[in-house]
Amino acid sequence: MSEINKHLNKRIRKKELYHLGTALPFILPGLILVSIFVLYPMLFTIRISFSEYQIVKREVTWLGLENYISIFTDNNNRIWYAVRNNFLYAIITAPCIIFLGMLFAFLINNLRRGRTIFKVGFYLPVITSWVIVGLVFQYMFNSSNRGLINYIIVDVLHLSKDYIPWLLREWTGNFAIWLMGIWKNTGWAMLIYMAALQGISKDLYEAASLDGATAWQKFHRIVMPLLKPTTFYVLVNMLIGSFNVFIQVMLLTSGNPNGKTTVLQYLLYDRAFNQFQFGEASAIGMITSITILALTLLLNRGFKLDSADKEDTI
Amino acid sequence: MKYKSKKLSEWTMQILLWILLLIALAVFSIPYIFMISNSFEQFSFSLPYPPRMIPKEFIFDAYQYILSLDIFSTALWNSILNTILTVAIQVVIATLSAYGFARIPFPGRELIFKLYLFTLMVPGFLNIIPQFITLSNMKLPIESLQGGLVGTRAGLILIYVSTGVCGYTFFLRGFFRGLPDALSESVIIDGGTHRTIFTKIMLPLSKPALGTMTLFALQGIWEEYFTAKVLLGSNEAMITLPMLLQRLNGQHATRWEWVFAASIITQIPIILLFILFQKKVVIGGLAEGSIKE
Numbered sequence: 001m002s003e004i005n006k007h008l009n010k011r012i013r014k015k016e017l018y019h020l021g022t023a024l025p026f027i028l029p030g031l032i033l034v035s036i037f038v039l040y041p042m043l044f045t046i047r048i049s050f051s052e053y054q055i056v057k058r059e060v061t062w063l064g065l066e067n068y069i070s071i072f073t074d075n076n077n078r079i080w081y082a083v084r085n086n087f088l089y090a091i092i093t094a095p096c097i098i099f100l101g102m103l104f105a106f107l108i109n110n111l112r113r114g115r116t117i118f119k120v121g122f123y124l125p126v127i128t129s130w131v132i133v134g135l136v137f138q139y140m141f142n143s144s145n146r147g148l149i150n151y152i153i154v155d156v157l158h159l160s161k162d163y164i165p166w167l168l169r170e171w172t173g174n175f176a177i178w179l180m181g182i183w184k185n186t187g188w189a190m191l192i193y194m195a196a197l198q199g200i201s202k203d204l205y206e207a208a209s210l211d212g213a214t215a216w217q218k219f220h221r222i223v224m225p226l227l228k229p230t231t232f233y234v235l236v237n238m239l240i241g242s243f244n245v246f247i248q249v250m251l252l253t254s255g256n257p258n259g260k261t262t263v264l265q266y267l268l269y270d271r272a273f274n275q276f277q278f279g280e281a282s283a284i285g286m287i288t289s290i291t292i293l294a295l296t297l298l299l300n301r302g303f304k305l306d307s308a309d310k311e312d313t314i
Numbered sequence: 315m316k317y318k319s320k321k322l323s324e325w326t327m328q329i330l331l332w333i334l335l336l337i338a339l340a341v342f343s344i345p346y347i348f349m350i351s352n353s354f355e356q357f358s359f360s361l362p363y364p365p366r367m368i369p370k371e372f373i374f375d376a377y378q379y380i381l382s383l384d385i386f387s388t389a390l391w392n393s394i395l396n397t398i399l400t401v402a403i404q405v406v407i408a409t410l411s412a413y414g415f416a417r418i419p420f421p422g423r424e425l426i427f428k429l430y431l432f433t434l435m436v437p438g439f440l441n442i443i444p445q446f447i448t449l450s451n452m453k454l455p456i457e458s459l460q461g462g463l464v465g466t467r468a469g470l471i472l473i474y475v476s477t478g479v480c481g482y483t484f485f486l487r488g489f490f491r492g493l494p495d496a497l498s499e500s501v502i503i504d505g506g507t508h509r510t511i512f513t514k515i516m517l518p519l520s521k522p523a524l525g526t527m528t529l530f531a532l533q534g535i536w537e538e539y540f541t542a543k544v545l546l547g548s549n550e551a552m553i554t555l556p557m558l559l560q561r562l563n564g565q566h567a568t569r570w571e572w573v574f575a576a577s578i579i580t581q582i583p584i585i586l587l588f589i590l591f592q593k594k595v596v597i598g599g600l601a602e603g604s605i606k607e
Contacts, residue, residue, distance in 0.1 A: 019420040022508050026414030030407045030479040031426070037476035038433050041444035045436075048443075055443065104338065107331055114332065120589055121339045124346055127584045129537040131560055132577040136345045139352075139570070148348060148365045155364065183345065195526050199492065215327070233488065240435050265437055278443065285440040292435040 049282035067283040078259040079284070082267045083291070085174065089263065090242035093181045097238055098231060100182070101189025106219055108190075109197045119194065123187040133184055134251030141166040141176050141252070170260040173253040177261065180248045185241065189234050196230040197223065236296060243292045264288045353377070353574035376575035386576070388551065389558040393536060393580075396467060396554060400474040401531040405524060407479055412486030413512050417498065427487075430480040438477060442544050445473055449545065465549045470542060474535055482527055489523040490516060529591050536584055555580045 049068070052061045071079050108118045125133065140148040143165040145155065150163045166172045200223065208218050246265035249255060255262030255270070262270075264284055272281035347367055353376055354369040380386055414420070415427050449469045450462040463469030497519075498511045506514075517524075539556040546552045553561075559580060563573050 016421040019418055020422075023414045023418040023420035023423075026410045026418065026508070026512075027420075027426070030411035030483060033407070033472075033476040034430065034433065034479050036448060037445055037473055038441065038480065039429070040448070041441035042433065042436055044444035045440050058447070104335070107335055110327075111331055111335075112328055116589065118335050118339060120585070122342060123588060124585070125342065127533045127537075127588060128346070128581060129539075129556055129559065129577060131539060131556060131563065132349070132573070132581075133345070135563065135570070135573060136349045140345065140348060146365060148344075148367075151365050183342065186342075191526070191529075195522060198522065229488065229492075233485075243435075244437055246439075265439075268437060268440065272440065272443075282440055285437050289436045293432065296431075296435060 045282045045285055048278055049286045051279055053278040053282075055276065055278065063279065067279040068287075071280055071283055071287075076259050078255075078262055078267055079264075079287075081259050082262045082264045085261060085263050086243050086245065086291075088174065089178060089181065089245055090239055092178050093185070094235065094238040094242060096182045097185045097189050098234055100186045101234065102193050102224075102227065102231070104186070104190045105193035105197055106223060109194060110215070119191070122190050125184050126187040126191075128184075130184075130247040131251070133180065134247060137176060137180050137248075138167070138252060143168065167253050168257060170257060173256070173261040176252050177245070177248045180252065181241075181245065185238065189238070192234055193227065193230060196227055200226050232299070235299065239295060239299065240292055243288055264291075349574050350578060353571050353578055355571050357570055376569075376571040377579065379572060380576045380579060385550075385553060385558060389553045389555045392467075392552055393555040396470060396474070396542075397532055397535045399467075400471050400478075400535045401528060403471070403475045404478045404482060404531050405528055407475065408482035408486055408527065409517070409520070409524065410512075411479060411483040412490055413508070413516055415483060416487045416490035417511070417516075418508060430483060433480045434484065439540060441477070442541060446544060449473070465546055465552065467552060470545050470552075473541055473545060474538070477541075478531060478534075482531065485527060486520070486523060489520060493519055525591055529588060532587060533584055536580075 048060065050062065050064060051067075052063050053059070104118070104122055108115050108122075111118070142148075142150065143163060145151060145163055147163075147166070149166065153159045154161070154163055164172060166176055204222050205218060208222060213221070244265055245263045246269060249261060249263050249266040250269065253261040255266050259267075264287070268281045268284040268288070271277045271284060344367075348365075351366055351369045354372050354374070355366070356373055356375065415423060446464060449472070450464045452463045452469070454462075463472065493516065497515050501511050501515065537556055538554075539560060542554050542557055543560075546554070546557070559573065559576055562569075562576055
């Protein structure tokens with residue numbers, strides 16, 4: 001029995017080595033770059049999160065958990081507001097982006113003429129520089145009568161008597177941040193869905209049409225199940241994106257009033273590049289990473305993609 | 315009769331679709347229209363009231379001013395070079411990696427791939443500090459490169475390519491796995507190698523996915539600001555378009571028409587590329603018709 005096992009093991013190992021040999025030319029260039037410029041920096045961040053780091057002298061002093069403690073004992077509770085806002089951002093923007101992206105992609109895909117106009121039109125926000133989008137939104141949400149939103153609400157629709165200081169209040173500020181996120185990312189989701197829809201065989205639609213399926217039935221029964229892996233891809237991206245929200249906050253509210261619109265990434269940026277507290281910034285980075293990892297694992301369970309992933313091809 | 319009514323309902327359906335999409339697009343375009351119309355304004359230290367969605371007259375002064383700047387042509391050239399070089403290298407490396415992960419069951423595949431996925435979840439911009447240090451340690455025996463690769467185009471592109479590998483590998487791997495196995499199996503049966511499968515089957519079938527990836531990569535690098543700012547710093551000769559936009563914004567907070575004009579000029583090439591690409595790339599079913607049943 002053990003003889004057979006030994007023999008089998010030997011054969012398996014030989015096969016594995018063969019596969020490794022054939023795989024190396026394919027994966028090595030990427031792996032080297034990732035190791036030097038992505039994985040090593042990550043390990044560095046872990047180390048710095050337990051230390052005090054002085055960038056000029058490049059000195060690392062071990063501190064233990066001090067950075068983490070000082071983050072959680074901050075007087076203004078900024079870390080808690082940041083976590084709350086990240087979760088709210090994810091819960092509010094991700095479903096909107098996925099729904100709108102899938103809907104637009106499906107509608108456009110069913111058009112006979114003019115696909116390009118809509119595709120490019122909805123994609124424009126994605127290819128617009130974040131900095132510029134931020135400026136435009138800042139201008140639109142201006143607190144005075146010069147802002148487009150206030151002008152429409154007060155001067156045109158007369159919904160409110162006073163001009164709203166959008167970016168200076170907790171919830172209106174958060175609203176502007178969410179809106180900008182939805183506006184900026186819907187086109188991206190749409191494009192991914194369109195690429196996926198192109199992969200769905202036309203025979204399926206035709207067969208469904210022959211059987212008298214309505215547009216909704218086609219969408220619900222054919223498109224949505226086949227788009228499940230794509231939705232997973234979009235969802236993971238949006239979720240990770242939600243915990244990487246940064247530029248909106250920096251450009252629109254700077255986390256004000258008093259950190260109530262802040263997010264983890266803005267907090268991290270503020271600690272690292274305004275206050276040069278790289279240790280605390282790294283600790284915030286660690287907290288963010290762990291949160292995202294946990295969420296993604298949960299999602300993975302939910303979608304049961306793990307089992308499909310383990311099937312070997314060839 | 316039945317045929318006619320079916321055709322008619324098809325028409326109303328199309329018109330309904332158009333109306334629905336037009337309304338959605340109109341709402342989506344508000345910020346864009348706002349930006350374009352304001353690039354034709356002439357701000358004199360205050361914003362106009364009421365806010366304008368359509369410019370009173372088309373004044374091109376802001377565009378002329380931006381195009382006449384010397385630093386604008388420098389930034390344009392740098393952005394073009396950085397973007398093209400980065401994306402070209404990225405496409406090659408990511409395609410190779412994705413194939414390896416999708417089709418060759420080498421030992422450690424799951425582990426490395428999970429590691430790649432993990433890096434995608436970690437907030438990227440803390441990495442800039444160790445990346446900066448690593449680049450500064452990469453010293454070459456050349457007089458002008460005393461600071462290592464910091465402040466150089468090569469250094470910036472190296473970081474851009476590296477940080478893109480994981481994401482694009484993930485994206486393309488998913489696509490490769492979606493391609494029918496039957497094709498590659500037939501190659502194996504005929505005694506072909508992975509190289510044959512890769513170049514003769516995967517690459518031709520992957521044009522839409524590669525196009526999509528190229529598009530994302532082009533747009534991402536073209537607008538990238540933070541990494542360029544940190545790695546290139548004050549090196550005036552290396553300034554990129556987003557760096558220039560930010561500088562315009564900082565210097566002339568009240569001259570919004572300059573900022574908006576410059577940003578529209580910056581975006582035109584990307585918009586044009588997108589229109590061209592999407593026509594060529596995303597046509598028809600991906601693997602449709604490549605297998606005869």
